[in-house]
Structure formats: C-alpha cells, structure tokens
Amino acid sequence: MMIIDNRLRLPYRRAAMPEAAIIPLDNVDPVIVEELLDRAFEPERHTRTAYKVRDGMDWLPALSFAALDASEMLVGTIQCWPVALTDTAGKPHPMIMVGPVAVLPEQQGSGFGKALVTAALSGIDERAPLPQVMIGDAEYYGRFWGFTNEHTGGWSLPGPFSPERLLVRCDNPAVLPAQGTLGPWLR
Numbered sequence: 733m734m735i736i737d738n739r740l741r742l743p744y745r746r747a748a749m750p751e752a753a754i755i756p757l758d759n760v761d762p763v764i765v766e767e768l769l770d771r772a773f774e775p776e777r778h779t780r781t782a783y784k785v786r787d788g789m790d791w792l793p794a795l796s797f798a799a800l801d802a803s804e805m806l807v808g809t810i811q812c813w814p815v816a817l818t819d820t821a822g823k824p825h826p827m828i829m830v831g832p833v834a835v836l837p838e839q840q841g842s843g844f845g846k847a848l849v850t851a852a853l854s855g856i857d858e859r860a861p862l863p864q865v866m867i868g869d870a871e872y873y874g875r876f877w878g879f880t881n882e883h884t885g886g887w888s889l890p891g892p893f894s895p896e897r898l899l900v901r902c903d904n905p906a907v908l909p910a911q912g913t914l915g916p917w918l919r
Contacts, residue, residue, distance in 0.1 A: 752844060754851045757796040757809055765798070765809055772834035781891030782867050786813040786829055789916045795828065795855045799835070799844040808835035810848035815865065816917040817887060819909040826917050827900075828856065830866040846876065853877055853901075863902035865914065873899055886911035 757765065769777060777783070795812035810833045816824035830852060835844045853864065866879060873879035879899035887898060890913070902908055 751802055752807075752847065753800045753804075754797050754847055755800065756793065757791070757798050757811065758793045760798045760806060760809070764806060768806055768809055768836065769832065769834050771836055773832065777832075781889050781893050782829075782831065784890040785815055785914050785916070787890075787916050788918075789813050789815070792828070795852045797848055797851045799848055801839070801844075807839045807842075808833070808844040808848055810834070810845075810852050812852050812864075814917040815914060817865075817909055817912040817914050819912040824917065825863075825907075825909055825912070827863045827865045827914075829914075830864050831868065833868075849873075849877060861903055863900055863908060865898070865900050867893060867897050868899055870896060870899055873901075877901060883908045883910075888913045890915055 773780075791811040791813050797810050798806055799808035801807045810831065812831075813829040814826065815829040816826050818824045830849065833845050833848055835842075835848075856862070856864070864879070865884075866873065868879070870879065870881050879901045881896050881899050883902070883905050884898040884900050885895065886909075889898065898914075900908065
C-alpha cells in the first residue's frame with residue numbers, strides 16, 4: 733500500500749504529457765526536494781564524495797528539474813552543479829556535474845530518471861557546451877547519453893570513489909586534462 737503525502741502535490745498547470753511532467757526544480761519547495769532525496773538515497777547521503785565535489789555551490793536552475801507523475805506527485809529530481817577539474821598546474825577547467833538523479837524507490841525503473849537526465853542534458857547550450865561529469869553506472873549512462881570513464885582515469889575526487897564510476901561526456905575530449913582534482917568551481 734502506497735501512502736501519498738499531499739505536500740508533494742504542486743500548484744501549477746502541468747504540461748500535456750500522458751504519464752508525467754518535467755518542470756523546473758525551482759518550482760518545488762526545497763524541503764520537499766530534500767525529503768525525496770532522503771528517501772532515494774538515505775539521510776546519510778550528505779557524507780558521500782559527490783557532496784564534497786560540489787560543496788558550497790548552488791545548483792544550476794536552468795539544468796535542474798523535477799518529475800511529477802500523472803497524479804501531479806513529485807517522484808523524481810535532478811540537479812546539475814558548477815564544478816571544475818583543477819589540473820596539475822592549478823588551472824581550473826569548468827564542468828557541469830550531473831546529479832543526483834533521484835527517483836522515489838517505488839517509482840524506479842518507470843522512466844522518470846531517464847526523462848530527467850534527458851531534460852538536463854538538453855538544456856546545455858550547444859554553442860559552448862561545458863563537459864559534463866557524473867558518478868554513475870558507465871554502461872547505463874554511456875548507452876543513453878555517451879558518458880564514459882575512458883578519460884577520467886587520472887582524475888581524483890575529495891573523498892573515496894570507484895574510479896570506474898567517474899564519468900564524463902564531452903564533445904571534444906582533447907580539451908580534458910589527463911590529470912586533476914574535481915571540486916567546486918570557485919571562479
């Protein structure tokens with residue numbers, strides 16, 4: 733039996749979609765977003781390395797979205813963040829960190845996560861795309877969106893991580909430093 737929390741219902745006019753709607757994340761109460769993230773990843777999620785990579789940064793509103801089901805209930809979110817890979821000479825290379833991609837456990841596998849990632853990546857300006865980086869499953873994110881761990885072997889993070897899960901998506905991989913540390917983009 734599923735318990736519906738009416739606080740997850742949002743006051744907006746939903747776009748015409750048969751099963752779901754993708755809306756800007758800044759239209760959702762941040763408290764509700766945090767509750768969804770806790771359900772999807774557990775409250776201990778704040779100790780994960782990904783949080784250290786983007787520490788002190790605000791998520792990018794133009795690339796961050798929420799998914800609502802046919803009943804207009806919040807079922808998923810994606811946030812994108814400004815980060816940088818600082819090379820061995822100390823030069824920061826700006827990137828966009830994709831994630832977390834969070835979907836309620838009982839809705840996982842329903843396509844909400846795929847729709848959220850597609851929406852976020854579709855919002856990137858093709859005229860000057862920054863490389864996108866994420867921590868995730870290489871096979872899944874590679875198959876649908878071209879993420880790979882082929883260029884990240886010399887990269888480090890400010891905490892423990894599985895190197896095979898550090899992924900990047902970039903139109904011109906030649907611009908990626910072979911070595912560096914990923915962290916907040918402190919312009």
